[in-house]
Amino acid sequence: MSSYILEMKDISKEFPGVKALTNVNFKVEKGEIHCLIGENGAGKSTLMKVLSGVYPHGTYSGDILFEGQVQKFNEINDSVKAGIGIIYQELALFPDLTVYENIFAGNEVSKGPLVDWNQTIVQATSMLKKVKLHVAPETLIKDLGVGKQQLVEIAKALSKDVKLLILDEPTAALNEDDSENLLDLLKELKSQGISCIMISHKLKEVISIADKATVLRDGKTICTLEAEKGEITESVIIKNMVGRDIEDIYPKRPDKNIGDAVLKLDNWSAYDAQLGRHVVENVNLEVKKGEIVGIAGLMGSGRTELALSIFGNPKKYKLQGNMHIHGAPKALKHTSEAIKAGIAYVTEDRKGDGLFLLQDIKSNVSAAHLKGISTKGVLNLNEEVKVGTEYKNSLYIKASSLEQIVGKLSGGNQQKVSLGKWLFTGPKILILDEPTRGIDVGAKFEIYSIMNQLINEGMSIIMISSELGEILGMSDRIYVMAEGKVKGEMAIEEATQENIMELATQ
Template identity: 55%
Template sequence: MTALLEMREITKTFPGVKALDSVNLSVKSGEIHALVGENGAGKSTLMKVLSGVYPAGSYEGEIHYDGKLAEFTDIADSESRGVIIIHQELALVPTLSIAENLFLGNERARGGIINWRETNQRTEALLRKVGLTDPPSTMVDKLGVGKQQLVEIAKALSKEVRLLILDEPTAALSESDSQALLELMLELKAQGVTQIIISHKLNEVRRVADSVTVIRDGSTVSTMDARANPITEDAIVRDMVGRDMADRYPERTRRAGDMLMQVKNWNVFHPLHADRQVIHDVNLSVKAGEVVGIAGLMGSGRTELAMSVFGRSWGQKISGSVEMNGRPVDVSSVDRAIASGLAYVTEDRKSLGLVLDETIQTNITLANLPGVSKSGILNEKSETRVAEDYRKTLNIRTPSVFQQVVNLSGGNQQKVVLSKWLFAGPEVLILDEPTRGIDVGAKFEIYGIINELSAAGKGVVMISSEMPELLGMCDRIYVMNEGEFVGELTAEEASQERIMSLIVTE
């Protein structure tokens, strides 16, 4: 196969930072090419160079596309040549219909009047290609994330895509939606669509990718051909982090102490539908120094449970009790939950965990302003000192704590969220999908932080969709299904098969 895309010696510099250093990438026509690397390695920057977000002249090196030198000036320029990028944060307008989203900026119109019959007919044809049966008039905000991802791909097909770039396409999807998307990628490949996938899920990379290019610290490390020889996850990880990671989970001495937190007979109803009970008589306990997991499929009620316990942030008609160190505590508001010794790291760090336009320093101290204030007046020197301490302790990769959080990689953003809640001084830390969308190196660092918390006698509740993560980190695992705990397993009893059997048989 000939190369559809050649990126040669691409170098991109920002003030004080060389994001890309002579990167080379060759993508053959009709293949699925995976681009992997740690957060901050330069993957997204490279794709922004390719798609014209960073236009020709703002970087060094050359892009050759379809056998010709390409100097894209903006996204519209690259899209006109069939290069379409779908970002991790979907670019759909939720208050418009599927049809309106598909042809936004590319309307089927004559004389300034939209031909809705043609628009809907073409929308139906495109939706069939991606396996969607929803009417073109369906509002996008009525669709789940999995279907929205398919709408984005349909939108790309409407622009006669030749090179489709998918940035973390399955990061927010359920297992079934992820599998459906991967199948679609293979179907598009069979139709001749060349694809680049950026993903931290190495099992998915190995399933669909014909070639894998690894980037580390802004430079190309290796390119592997899966058609010549099977690629192992260990080989990818070794090139990503620059070392072998025989054990993905740091060792920890399991030593549970006295009972720290108990949630008893917890019931929660849906915030909009008062007659719909979502959480049913849940009982949960956490001992000092213990890491307790909650396993379950998407929609099982794990996040709803965590948010309702943390200051009743979700739900209504909540009943039950919470005890800390054997004494009842008031968790009826976020402030009271924090004062009781609880902290909650949300699964949605961008929308709910961080103020993206604010600095690292501001975000770290946000949950405990009294800790850097006196008589209600913020002490900026104290705030900077606290932020610097957490930057060093958690290895947040940034030149300054005054940098806006929006400019950080996903893994470093997650470390800022953790820093914020660690500074609040919790006794029990609830972690909801703490490693979603981050690379194996950053995951290992976060696992180390969790182990340090447990060693210090803190309690950790860990919600994760990745069963190997729960099995590798937890002392006990609760299994949740349809708003109930359907099983409780010790580390010795737990296995992926045992967890799934509890989910499907209870």
């Protein structure tokens, strides 16, 4: 009897004008955690949609064997009945329903023609214990954080006797604690005999959890790496993902030309009236021309709140302290005043706050500076095309045309559009909040290279990041925050992961 729970043989899938998958072979053993990795557009999600029945049998070529049997899934319910559960990055829960209603939505526990709600709650409680989620089953989904919602999704899959669980970027929106809890749960499920496929861009997670890792590139299977053989390392993964060695993920700037201070905060505080407390307290910070200042800290440390308080205070915090820009005192009361002062802010939530996902590239690029494409108050559409083309080319945005809808772009290309939108305002100080969250290693390298280019041109960058490697690899100086306060400042030469974490947990 085969040791493989899943075998996908010579899978090919075409869309009009695009061959998304070409003779892909992919195998998963029973009771293993198998990571599926590759750059955006490599075909990972397409392959999983073929497996789950989103793309039904007949729309692709090749064979799917599950538990040794050839499968012809015509819809998602067919794969679910076979024992395959898939959890997408965008969670499919009903926010205004309870946890127990969500776990059994579409799979209701019945008593004759009626739903047996008492038994539903009993079984939901059992599922919550299985995923180690300590919440009342009557809790509304909208009252849970993203990490707990993710666990509800897994409980929902387990309620259907899942044998193979597929998770698409499960930790992309989670903080470090929630991510660690989720990875521990996957190991627990593995010990119970459940196989897992995890799509992830986070190489450290892949290295820590994968028994095997299959790399896709340009819709083709490149290799399958095995942890037992010591093959799952960062350098090996990157080389196979991008087709070349990236000797240093963080490109170096050979010539640093750091000048005088362009932004200075003295005893800067921000009070949130809704929360009834300071979210930023007595911060002293300086940013010089031509440098990248990294701001490290754990989730909830006040990093984003600091950025927003600088960028015209859109959350309407009560501000205290002094701000100087290019040596002159400033009191920025609106984001439009911050933009005029030469400050731009690229949000961490590009889909929610940063972009108009249903509009095209050129409309997004021009959105923050419509005056730049206007003549006497009338939009010049030819100028919009010119500006859009300039940033599409200079930022290496991969798209079929300027008219491509931004929501259809990969995460890395969406981030470049968001960056282009703010660069068009002509900033001198650029705040980047989690600039590479949810994008693959190749796109990260491109973002880092763009950052270095901007610095070399005399811009100053404040970079907020939860990735310590990114903080250490790109910053010239580092501030560490905790509980809304700056706990320490250090030159890059003095910084280590250990001393950053020591300050971040004070």
